[in-house]
Each structure stands twice: as C-alpha cells, then as structure tokens.
Amino acid sequence: MEIPVTKYHGCGNDFVLMHESDVKHIDPSALAVEICNRNTGIGADGMILAKQNPLTMLFYNADGSMAPMCGNGIRCFARFCKEEGLASGEQFAVLTGDGVKKVEVTQEFLFQCRIFMGQPKDDPKALGMSGKETLWDHELTVQGRKVTLCSLFLATVHTVWFVDDAFDDALLPLAREIHQHPFFPLKTNVNLVQVIDQNTIRMRTWERGVGLTLACGTGACASVLTAYRKGLCAQNVTVELAKGKLEVEICDDESVYMTGPAQRVFKGGYFYEA
Numbered sequence: 001m002e003i004p005v006t007k008y009h010g011c012g013n014d015f016v017l018m019h020e021s022d023v024k025h026i027d028p029s030a031l032a033v034e035i036c037n038r039n040t041g042i043g044a045d046g047m048i049l050a051k052q053n054p055l056t057m058l059f060y061n062a063d064g065s066m067a068p069m070c071g072n073g074i075r076c077f078a079r080f081c082k083e084e085g086l087a088s089g090e091q092f093a094v095l096t097g098d099g100v101k102k103v104e105v106t107q108e109f110l111f112q113c114r115i116f117m118g119q120p121k122d123d124p125k126a127l128g129m130s131g132k133e134t135l136w137d138h139e140l141t142v143q144g145r146k147v148t149l150c151s152l153f154l155a156t157v158h159t160v161w162f163v164d165d166a167f168d169d170a171l172l173p174l175a176r177e178i179h180q181h182p183f184f185p186l187k188t189n190v191n192l193v194q195v196i197d198q199n200t201i202r203m204r205t206w207e208r209g210v211g212l213t214l215a216c217g218t219g220a221c222a223s224v225l226t227a228y229r230k231g232l233c234a235q236n237v238t239v240e241l242a243k244g245k246l247e248v249e250i251c252d253d254e255s256v257y258m259t260g261p262a263q264r265v266f267k268g269g270y271f272y273e274a
Contacts, residue, residue, distance in 0.1 A: 010072030012214030012243030020051040032060035061209025068097030069155035071217015126153035128186035158222035166194035175206035
C-alpha cells in the first residue's frame with residue numbers, strides 16, 4: 001500500500017503529513033513509530049494527520065504517543081492545508097487537542113504564518129497533578145543538583161529552566177531526567193532557556209515522546225511567557241533555536257501568538273506493508 005505523504009520542517013523540527021482519510025484503517029500510533037524511524041522509515045519528530053469537516057490536526061510523536069498540539073507542527077500543517085486545498089484564504093481555524101487555533105498566513109513565498117496559541121494554564125491538574133499550588137519556582141534535585149523550575153500548560157506540558165548557556169551539552173542528561181522525573185505524572189517538555197536581552201532568548205528543548213529536538217514552537221511560547229512574567233524580557237521576543245528563529249508575542253491578557261516558517265522538504269509516497 002502506498003500512502004501519499006509530504007514532509008515539512010519548522011526550524012528543523014520535522015514532520016510527515018498526510019490525509020487522515022488515506023490511513024483511516026491503519027493504527028496511527030503504530031504508523032507514526034514506523035514512519036518516523038530515521039533508519040527504516042522516512043524519519044521525523046512526528047506525524048500529522050489532516051482531517052476535514054471540521055479541519056482538524058491530529059498529532060503523533062515519534063514514539064507513537066499522541067500530543068494535544070505542536071507549535072512547529074501546526075505551521076507545517078497550515079502550509080499542507082493551503083497546498084492541498086483544505087483551507088482557503090489567508091486566515092482559517094484549526095481544531096487541535098488543545099482547542100481551536102487561529103492561523104494567519106503572513107507570507108506565501110518562503111512561507112510564514114502567525115498562530116494564536118491560546119493562554120497558559122497554571123492549574124496543576126492541567127499537568128496531570130493534584131494539589132492547588134502553581135508550579136512556579138519549584139525545586140527538584142536531579143543527579144545530586146538542585147534546580148529551580150517553572151512548569152505550566154501551554155498547548156502541552158512545559159517546564160522552563162533558566163540557564164547560562166542553552167546549548168551546553170552537559171545539561172542534556174539533566175533535562176532528560178527532569179522530563180521523566182516521577183514528579184511529573186505525564187512527563188514534561190523541558191526547555192533550557194538563556195536570556196540574551198529584553199527582546200531575545202535562546203532555547204533548546206528535550207521533548208516528550210521525541211527527545212532532543214532542534215526546535216519546539218510551544219516551548220518557545222512557554223519560555224517567553226515565563227521570562228516575561230519574571231520581568232526578564234519584553235512582550236515581543238525573538239527566540240533563537242538551533243536551526244532558525246521564531247517571533248513570540250505576549251498580549252496583556254497573556255494570549256500568546258507565534259510567527260515562524262514552514263518549509264516543504266519533499267512530496268511522495270510511503271510504502272506501508274501491513
């Protein structure tokens with residue numbers, strides 16, 4: 001069976017996209033594991049299915065787990081929908097596991113779009129935890145080191161850790177341990193954040209279901225929001241990632257908008273053998 005697929009990336013965060021109607025008789029979690037394998041499949045951080053009526057984005061991590069939303073993924077989804085004729089006009093709505101997201105295409109050539117990412121949730125229940133205290137400046141001990149973290153839900157579960165150098169590889173084992181620490185029942189994305197100045201941060205993410213990624217759009221939004229709340233940055237911030245940049249805006253009511261690119265890598269067919 002040949003499945004029509006298109007691969008995109010957003011700042012290096014790569015995804016394989018297809019129509020849900022083409023794979024409705026296949027277990028999507030198993031397909032995601034197979035197709036995202038970088039040795040025996042196409043290779044990607046995630047798989048995205050496009051479903052119509054209403055326009056819906058179904059997102060699967062490389063390990064087959066389903067996530068409510070993906071910031072870089074929804075920009076790639078937006079381009080896929082435009083190219084496949086699933087969306088018309090420059091503005092349209094997309095239903096995700098985190099509710100409806102509004103898309104505004106700001107540039108067709110060298111595709112860019114602006115996404116309404118919603119507002120943060122500080123309730124521990126959104127993180128799969130009990131209790132009423134927000135997880136702001138909470139401490140964990142990992143590998144004998146005490147770290148101060150901020151955790152919140154913004155499209156998915158995020159933990160922000162402010163560090164001196166976001167690209168210090170020595171921090172990665174700690175990020176990996178934090179992401180799967182028993183403290184987080186649902187696990188957590190861990191964003192290593194370095195504040196450069198009021199309008200610039202640098203970030204790297206250890207992501208649930210994937211591991212180290214080149215970019216994380218929802219993580220960029222959560223990181224800017226956290227830095228803004230702590231008085232470390234302004235409301236309009238450039239987020240520097242390993243393979244590109246995102247622009248994040250924080251409104252007075254803490255609504256978050258993200259603007260960034262989506263690049264098509266190839267279009268073809270994947271041979272699926274049941």
